[in-house]
Amino acid sequence: MAKEVSSEARYYTASELMAYAAAQQLEDKKSVFVGTGLPIVAIMFAQRTHAPNLLIVFEAGGIGAQIPALPISVGDSRTFYKAVIATSMHDVMSMSQAGYVDYGFLGAAQIDMYGNINTTVIGPHDTPKIRLPGSGGANDVGSFSQKLIIIMRQRSNSFVNKVDFLTTPGYLTGPGARERAGLAKGSGPYRLITQLAVYGFDEETKRLKLISLHPGVSLEEVKSSSEFEIIIPEKIETTKPPTQEECAIMRQIDPLGISLR
Amino acid sequence: MEVLKEGKGEILGWHDPDENRQWVLQNKSRELKDKRMSATEAVSKFIHDGDYIASGGFGHIRISMAIIYEIVRQKKKNLAMAGKTSCHDLDTLIAAECVNRVEPAYSFGHELRGLSPASRRAVESGRCKIVAETSNAGYQWHFLAAMMGLPFIPSRNILGTDTFEYSNCKVVTDPFSGKPICLIPASYPDAAIIHVHRCDIYGNAQIDAISVEDFELSRAARRLIVSTEEIIGDEKIRAEPWRTAIPFFLVDGVVEAPFGAHPAEMPGLYYFDEDMMAKWLEMSKTPQGTKEFFQKYIYGVADFEEYLMLVGGIKRFNHLKKIEQLRAPQEAPWLKK
Numbered sequence: 334m335a336k337e338v339s340s341e342a343r344y345y346t347a348s349e350l351m352a353y354a355a356a357q358q359l360e361d362k363k364s365v366f367v368g369t370g371l372p373i374v375a376i377m378f379a380q381r382t383h384a385p386n387l388l389i390v391f392e393a394g395g396i397g398a399q400i401p402a403l404p405i406s407v408g409d410s411r412t413f414y415k416a417v418i419a420t421s422m423h424d425v426m427s428m429s430q431a432g433y434v435d436y437g438f439l440g441a442a443q444i445d446m447y448g449n450i451n452t453t454v455i456g457p458h459d460t461p462k463i464r465l466p467g468s469g470g471a472n473d474v475g476s477f478s479q480k481l482i483i484i485m486r487q488r489s490n491s492f493v494n495k496v497d498f499l500t501t502p503g504y505l506t507g508p509g510a511r512e513r514a515g516l517a518k519g520s521g522p523y524r525l526i527t528q529l530a531v532y533g534f535d536e537e538t539k540r541l542k543l544i545s546l547h548p549g550v551s552l553e554e555v556k557s558s559s560e561f562e563i564i565i566p567e568k569i570e571t572t573k574p575p576t577q578e579e580c581a582i583m584r585q586i587d588p589l590g591i592s593l594r
Numbered sequence: 595m596e597v598l599k600e601g602k603g604e605i606l607g608w609h610d611p612d613e614n615r616q617w618v619l620q621n622k623s624r625e626l627k628d629k630r631m632s633a634t635e636a637v638s639k640f641i642h643d644g645d646y647i648a649s650g651g652f653g654h655i656r657i658s659m660a661i662i663y664e665i666v667r668q669k670k671k672n673l674a675m676a677g678k679t680s681c682h683d684l685d686t687l688i689a690a691e692c693v694n695r696v697e698p699a700y701s702f703g704h705e706l707r708g709l710s711p712a713s714r715r716a717v718e719s720g721r722c723k724i725v726a727e728t729s730n731a732g733y734q735w736h737f738l739a740a741m742m743g744l745p746f747i748p749s750r751n752i753l754g755t756d757t758f759e760y761s762n763c764k765v766v767t768d769p770f771s772g773k774p775i776c777l778i779p780a781s782y783p784d785a786a787i788i789h790v791h792r793c794d795i796y797g798n799a800q801i802d803a804i805s806v807e808d809f810e811l812s813r814a815a816r817r818l819i820v821s822t823e824e825i826i827g828d829e830k831i832r833a834e835p836w837r838t839a840i841p842f843f844l845v846d847g848v849v850e851a852p853f854g855a856h857p858a859e860m861p862g863l864y865y866f867d868e869d870m871m872a873k874w875l876e877m878s879k880t881p882q883g884t885k886e887f888f889q890k891y892i893y894g895v896a897d898f899e900e901y902l903m904l905v906g907g908i909k910r911f912n913h914l915k916k917i918e919q920l921r922a923p924q925e926a927p928w929l930k931k
Binding site for chain 2: 369370392393394395401402403405406407408409410412413419420421422423426430449453458460461462463464465466467468469470471472473476477498499500501502505510511513514515516517588589590591592594
């Protein structure tokens with residue numbers, strides 16, 4: 334079965350599959366707090382397909398937009414186009430902290446087995462190899478959203494034993510660590526989507542656990558593209574790829590290939 | 595309250611609440627007076643070497659480039675700047691060597707366009723110092739504490755992370771719930787610059803968009819320069835007072851600056867000038883290119899009006915208006931092929 338899909342796989346790119354798989358995690362009539370990059374394509378796709386009543390929340394103040402075109406920024410006018418309110422960051426962040434956000438949705442540069450994210454710096458903080466933008470709203474989304482979805486490229490230097498800088502909290506050091514730190518009860522990472530697979534987090538250990546391999550991807554590839562050990566379940570599913578029509582919708586959303594490169 | 599943990603970051607613009615209250619009582623006039631002035635006058639009057647400044651809007655949305663360019667033109671030095679989602683505003687001021695200290699929430703990047711070459715160079719070489727780390731809500735709540743005249747705001751973010759270790763926050767046991775809680779200190783910028791859609795000559799200002807952090811920032815900053823797309827009569831303000839985002843007594847200077855956010859977006863009026871952004875991202879890859887950019891677009895022109903002519907004048911702005919209003923397609927000339 335997997336082989337058959339793989340031979341047809343050429344009509345979609347890795348980014349399109351990632352955005353598509355991520356969009357499938359979102360439910361209609363729920364709220365999602367979305368960060369910059371590929372997550373925006375995924376939520377726009379969800380809104381135009383299976384989740385027309387997805388309540389989209391942007392950190393800069395746009396809530397409930399019907400996004401007409403890919404925003405360059407999570408604060409540009411597309412993020413409050415036909416929205417229900419154009420409010421403030423304080424309002425959005427406060428409501429998120431109070432429990433109005435079901436899903437958070439972020440990109441990441443590095444991640445560890447507990448879903449802790451780095452977007453601040455590669456190398457030491459005080460003598461950086463690469464200075465990245467920092468938390469932005471990521472720490473807030475990771476702290477406040479009940480279920481966090483992460484989308485990123487998987488390589489052995491991005492799936493690491495220890496992130497260079499823990500910008501955004503995953504499960505920190507394991508079960509109960511978020512609550513001990515003072516973070517909201519029951520919140521935390523829910524899904525991680527890469528170009529290779531879809532992952533969840535083991536309920537008991539809070540460690541990264543494989544759910545499905547993308548068509549044509551081997552288990553060995555997943556294991557060798559990670560510094561840490563990923564929990565492998567007995568039954569491994571195959572990720573459902575987008576149809577050609579669904580790919581066409583994604584290309585309408587991002588015709589220039591800004592995020593879908 | 596027992597302090598459980600302390601971040602090692604520096605607080606920019608900290609004042610004891612009583613000290614700042616006294617400063618406000620003595621320095622913020624309640625007089626309704628004409629505050630119009632040129633960008634040149636506003637910057638020389640309210641922004642001084644060594645100051646801690648903050649830019650309104652969202653880094654490359656509704657930012658006051660008219661004032662930012664004037665800060666570059668006047669060669670202000672040793673400024674600290676709020677990294678509250680900062681983008682083209684901060685990148686420009688770091689590249690021009692006006693800013694050398696930042697507390698980043700989001701800084702040194704241009705969102706979908708990628709990282710800022712000039713700012714990255716400055717941070718990675720140590721020329722620009724990171725005084726602390728925070729998040730967007732973290733920065734926002736620095737201003738919320740300040741506008742409320744309080745020493746801190748309790749919050750449930752930043753906790754448990756390296757962002758906290760490098761922050762200027764403290765963790766205490768909340769006396770009500772018994773759970774650990776983060777305390778975010780007040781931060782009062784010496785000066786803030788905010789670009790608005792319209793205001794009257796006194797500074798009563800309306801914003802036709804998300805306010806981002808400007809409600810809080812305008813009330814937290816000691817000095818506030820408002821630049822505006824247009825100046826309207828105060829009877830229009832008073833006819834719809836619920837639209838006022840910033841009342842006059844917070845404002846120290848009003849600068850009329852049509853298209854004053856260019857090449858950033860002004861919601862409803864003009865979209866990003868991506869050609870200009872591409873030019874900046876390309877030229878700022880080297881110190882020489884950065885110098886050439888500033889020579890051409892800032893030092894080489896008399897003022898912001900002349901700059902607007904140089905970047906294409908009314909023809910260019912008609913095009914950017916079309917993109918803003920979804921009547922012309924998005925452009926991304928900076929996209930790597």
